[in-house]
Amino acid sequence: xxxxxxxxxxxxxxxxxxxxxxxxxxxxxxxxxxxxxxxxxxxxxxxxxxxxxxxxxxxxxxxxxxxxxxxxxxxxxxxxxxxxxxxxx
Amino acid sequence: xxxxxxxxxxxxxxxxxxxxxxxxxxxxxxxxxxxxxxxxxxxxxxxxxxxxxxxxxxxxxxxxxxxxxxxxxxxxxxxxxxxxxxxxxxxxxxxxxxxxxxxxxxxxxxxxxxxxxxxxxxxxxxxxxxxxxxxxxxxxxxxxxxxxxxxxxxxxxxxxxxxxxxxxxxxxxxxxxxxxxxxxxxxxxxxxxxxxxxxxxxxxxxxxxxxxxxxxxxxxxxxxxxxxxxxxxxxxxxxxxxxxxxxxxxxxxxxxxxxxxxxxxxxxxxxxxxxxxxxxxxxxxxxxxxxxxxxxxxxxxxxxxxxxxxxxxxxxxxxxxxxxxxxxxxxxxxxxxxxxxxxxxxxxxxxxxxxxxxxxxxxxxxxxxxxxxxxxxxxxxxxxxxxxxxxxxxxxxxxxxxxxxxxxxxxxxxxxxxxxxxxxxxxxxxxxxxxxxxxxxxxxxxxxxxxxxxxxxxxxxxxxxxxxxxxxxxxxxxxxxxxxxxxxxxxxxxxxxxxxxxxxxxxxxxxxxxxxxxxxxxxxxxxxxxxxxxxxxxxxxxxxxxxxxxxxxxxxxxxxxxxxxxxxxxxxxxxxxxxxxxxxxxxxxxxx
Numbered sequence: 001x002x003x004x005x006x007x008x009x010x011x012x013x014x015x016x017x018x019x020x021x022x023x024x025x026x027x028x029x030x031x032x033x034x035x036x037x038x039x040x041x042x043x044x045x046x047x048x049x050x051x052x053x054x055x056x057x058x059x060x061x062x063x064x065x066x067x068x069x070x071x072x073x074x075x076x077x078x079x080x081x082x083x084x085x086x087x088x089x
Numbered sequence: 090x091x092x093x094x095x096x097x098x099x100x101x102x103x104x105x106x107x108x109x110x111x112x113x114x115x116x117x118x119x120x121x122x123x124x125x126x127x128x129x130x131x132x133x134x135x136x137x138x139x140x141x142x143x144x145x146x147x148x149x150x151x152x153x154x155x156x157x158x159x160x161x162x163x164x165x166x167x168x169x170x171x172x173x174x175x176x177x178x179x180x181x182x183x184x185x186x187x188x189x190x191x192x193x194x195x196x197x198x199x200x201x202x203x204x205x206x207x208x209x210x211x212x213x214x215x216x217x218x219x220x221x222x223x224x225x226x227x228x229x230x231x232x233x234x235x236x237x238x239x240x241x242x243x244x245x246x247x248x249x250x251x252x253x254x255x256x257x258x259x260x261x262x263x264x265x266x267x268x269x270x271x272x273x274x275x276x277x278x279x280x281x282x283x284x285x286x287x288x289x290x291x292x293x294x295x296x297x298x299x300x301x302x303x304x305x306x307x308x309x310x311x312x313x314x315x316x317x318x319x320x321x322x323x324x325x326x327x328x329x330x331x332x333x334x335x336x337x338x339x340x341x342x343x344x345x346x347x348x349x350x351x352x353x354x355x356x357x358x359x360x361x362x363x364x365x366x367x368x369x370x371x372x373x374x375x376x377x378x379x380x381x382x383x384x385x386x387x388x389x390x391x392x393x394x395x396x397x398x399x400x401x402x403x404x405x406x407x408x409x410x411x412x413x414x415x416x417x418x419x420x421x422x423x424x425x426x427x428x429x430x431x432x433x434x435x436x437x438x439x440x441x442x443x444x445x446x447x448x449x450x451x452x453x454x455x456x457x458x459x460x461x462x463x464x465x466x467x468x469x470x471x472x473x474x475x476x477x478x479x480x481x482x483x484x485x486x487x488x489x490x491x492x493x494x495x496x497x498x499x500x501x502x503x504x505x506x507x508x509x510x511x512x513x514x515x516x517x518x519x520x521x522x523x524x525x526x527x528x529x530x531x532x533x534x535x536x537x538x539x540x541x542x543x544x545x546x547x548x549x550x551x552x553x554x555x556x557x558x559x560x561x562x563x564x565x566x567x568x569x570x571x572x573x574x575x576x577x578x579x580x581x582x583x584x585x586x587x588x589x590x591x592x593x594x595x596x597x598x599x600x601x602x603x604x605x606x607x608x609x610x611x612x613x614x615x616x617x618x619x620x621x622x623x624x625x626x627x628x629x630x631x632x633x634x635x636x637x638x639x640x641x642x643x644x645x646x647x648x649x650x651x652x653x654x655x656x657x658x659x660x661x662x663x664x665x666x667x668x669x670x671x672x673x674x675x676x677x678x679x680x681x
Contacts, residue, residue, distance in 0.1 A: 033167045050300035051310025056328045059163035060386040064170045071177040071372035089363040089672040
């Protein structure tokens with residue numbers, strides 16, 4: 001069982017920090033897939049990286065790589081936020 | 090050794106391994122049966138999730154679909170990976186902290202209502218059965234293609250194998266079997282992909298090969314060459330799709346949110362020891378999935394390029410060996426519209442429907458079909474999109490053992506997904522309906538037995554659906570994702586992120602999302618004439634595949650309005666939400 005009351009002030013601040021982080025990361029998630037891969041694709045396709053039109057690359061390759069980075073970054077950041085508030089498992 | 094003997098050997102050995110693992114790791118308690126005891130390492134769970142997730146469709150059909158859809162195929166690539174970000178960030182750690190066994194457990198407890206739980210169970214069973222019918226059919230097709238048995242016998246063999254390890258092993262058994270299945274399927278997918286990438290671009294990494302130059306001395310990039318050869322044949326360019334932007338947007342979103350709401354995926358995150366492990370595990374799952382999902386578009390482009398080069402304007406007598414092989418297997422047909430003996434590939438269908446062969450052969454030795462030939466276009470070749478993956482080893486001139494490997498890989502993909510789905514169905518019946526709704530005083534032993542009986546029954550139903558596929562199976566994969574997005578996802582999400590959401594709001598929202606999405610898909614896919622299912626008639630130009638997003642938005646709106654007008658949830662729900670939001674204590678939460 002936890003030593004600290006989870007309803008305490010720590011839990012509130014922890015949750016706020018989590019929500020802020022979530023909003024940032026979900027915004028990136030949206031930008032690389034729906035943004036670069038779909039909405040801005042016609043514009044981005046005029047640039048090339050190697051043999052890929054840029055928008056096409058985001059849609060079929062790049063967005064997936066960013067997704068992986070997002071999850072591991074979130075897992076690592078949350079671990080340190082949880083330690084800060086002494087709420088880790 | 091002949092290729093056929095190698096296929097028997099590879100498939101036989103892989104099945105022996107799966108069953109051996111199942112016997113070694115069989116479940117002894119309901120906790121082991123439902124969530125593998127809750128002690129699975131996050132990397133192991135990630136690998137099992139990847140196998141659970143990637144079905145026969147991902148393994149066999151996806152690259153072929155992308156090959157013919159070009160840019161539009163991105164909806165699958167982004168849609169079926171982006172959902173893991175939502176899972177890892179928005180759902181998995183909190184559901185793990187909540188610490189019971191199932192999705193309906195969460196919805197029933199969080200919304201303090203048996204009605205909410207029952208609505209969730211109905212959504213879950215409908216979603217899972219839609220999904221599994223396609224899987225069992227996939228098992229049957231792979232068996233029949235590689236083992237020379239009929240589809241029906243294939244389905245029965247598949248049922249028997251799944252029966253042994255899902256009924257005996259439960260979640261614990263399938264988790265470790267899925268790890269083995271992942272290894273088989275990814276190896277089987279990557280080997281031909283690497284060779285074909287080398288063959289076409291000289292670069293062994295398919296993900297890089299897709300952006301490299303074709304090594305035929307033309308100095309053109311793969312995608313450039315593909316665009317120009319397709320345009321010369323009357324198609325649109327590969328890197329530009331034909332779907333409208335709003336439709337691509339909505340289908341991608343429906344697949345992503347649907348992924349995050351699919352019960353057989355969510356339940357995998359109940360098996361890790363801690364809430365923080367659930368996040369990491371989703372990341373590992375995505376790495377394992379991405380390996381195949383970033384290779385698939387490369388395989389797609391290479392296969393299409395190779396197909397154009399080696400088939401278009403080639404005389405049938407000189408057609409490559411794989412072309413005739415797959416013609417024998419009913420997946421390719423050629424009708425010589427202009428009688429020049431050469432195969433022409435162009436935009437449009439060669440004939441109506443899928444080929445129905447006659448016994449005779451034509452002037453060049455091709456198999457004749459009795460389908461009505463369509464004369465409004467120049468295309469003479471019918472191709473089943475599945476051959477893009479299945480024929481790869483032959484196209485790249487790889488030895489027989491690679492073909493055998495692809496057979497074992499396709500079966501691993503189909504069986505692992507079927508087993509995962511069967512398990513959530515049996516859990517829903519024995520745990521959510523029997524124990525939590527009708528007979529709360531049932532003993533642990535009786536519950537475990539009923540879970541096994543339910544799994545057996547589910548296998549039989551799934552097998553029957555696979556042998557006698559109702560016409561709607563192929564049509565309604567959209568159902569599974571659309572309904573998961575429109576019903577389960579919003580209820581779970583609001584259950585975690587809003588303390589004010591009450592049972593009236595959640596139930597009204599789920600029912601609205603479910604009914605709206607169901608009716609829209611049902612109308613366009615099953616009720617209306619196929620000619621009606623076009624963009625002009627769709628709501629905002631959104632196809633049935635993408636409508637789950639609108640259903641989800643409606644769910645949120647209705648839930649929030651109803652919750653404002655009715656009594657707030659009781660104080661203990663406030664405390665429950667507080668407790669699932671912090672990770673500490675997750676390892677104790679399983680004991681209940």
